[in-house]
Amino acid sequence: MNQAGETRRELALDCFLLAGKIMMESGAETYRIEDTMIRMAVSQKMMDSHCFVTPTGIMFSPSNELATRFVRINSRRTDLERVALVNAVSRRLVSGELTLQQAYDEMLIIDQTDYMFPLQIQVLAAAVASGCFLILLGGGWEDLPFAFIIGGTAFYIVEMILIQTRVKFFAEFVGALAIGSLASLVIYAGLGQDLDTIIIGSVMPLVPGLLITNAVRDLMAGHFVSGLSKGAEAFLTAFAIGAGIALVLSF
Amino acid sequence: MNWPLEAFLSFLAAGAFGVVFNTPRRTLVSCGLVGMSGWLIYRMYYLVSDxxxxxxxxxxxxxxxxxxxxxxxxxxxxxxxSIAGIIPLVPGSRAYNSMRSIVENNYLEAISFAADALMISGAIAMGLVFAEVLMQLVFNYQAKRMQKKIGMTRN
Incomplete structure (x- = not known):
């Protein structure tokens, strides 16, 4: 009996940590991850559990007599579908619709499935967004095709370099560099009209919007460690984009 | 300005960002609507108050x-x-102008653009937080009323 209780508790811990890991890797807010993990723990009768979530690792202490567990988070990207799916599973676990084993199995499936849109569609979406922003920010219709193409190309370059090197800062720098040089090329060739709006529109898909919002919300919720580190990540990204564009403009 | 066109473009832009951020497929249209409402209110307020x-x-x-x-x-x-809706409000053009001024050795102008961009980022953060606090108050109030109702029916 005691042995069965032990394995069950181990399974519960695995389940909570996996949920937290998936959510952090997909770009959820820190306070939501802690909230989800504590709710799941309470539903499994672990009343005085604590967890500490940072963008690079999650610690979870179930109670005084059980050992604390730790999981490392290596890569983070934005995949809101996963956040929503884990959230749904945890809701169903808390409401008693799923048993612990079922919930753990579903988490494993979520962890191993790739939910992202195909890369071509993402590039197309980035290109459409660039075109829309060009017009919204006051650009002329004659620049629309250039913003469309440059925005899509830059997004594609960033994704490709990310897959190859896993260095986000470098990928964004090269993407911004490509935007700057392509836009200048278009202007020098006499095809485009306004360099500034083409660059701003094309840069928009690279802007770290999720990081900025998450950083602020974490800071306001009192999670200073993760708020500050996400803010630093957002600042680095913005700096990489700025440096890439500035390098082109300075010639 | 052309309201229907801006509404359509901001809807499309926010929806496209929904695809880039991989929001669940059945919420893509709602993401577009969020982005549209944010952008239209921003433009309207800007026209009124400058x-x-x-x-x-x-x-x-x-x-x-x-x-x-x-x-x-x-x-x-x-x-x-919220993510896809926030993107159109990010002060991209001001950040760009500030950097351009730095490259052109025009530091005073750069500082004024950068301060503007910083203020706008702060405004985004304040808007998000204020709305969250407001919604929490509303939800708490609703929950309390619900509890009262249940308590009353039980007695």
């Missing part, structure tokens, strides 16, 4: 409010809806 900081605050507030309501409706985290 102050981009206040206008951004109003836009971010609207985005967070609509995102909260949709999150309740879809039973999904609020972040799914």
């Amino acid at each position: 102050d981009s900081v206040q206008a951004t605050f109003a836009g971010a507030f609207a985005v967070a409010l609509v995102a909260h309501i949709l999150a309740k409706k879809f039973k999904m985290p609020m972040i799914v809806f």
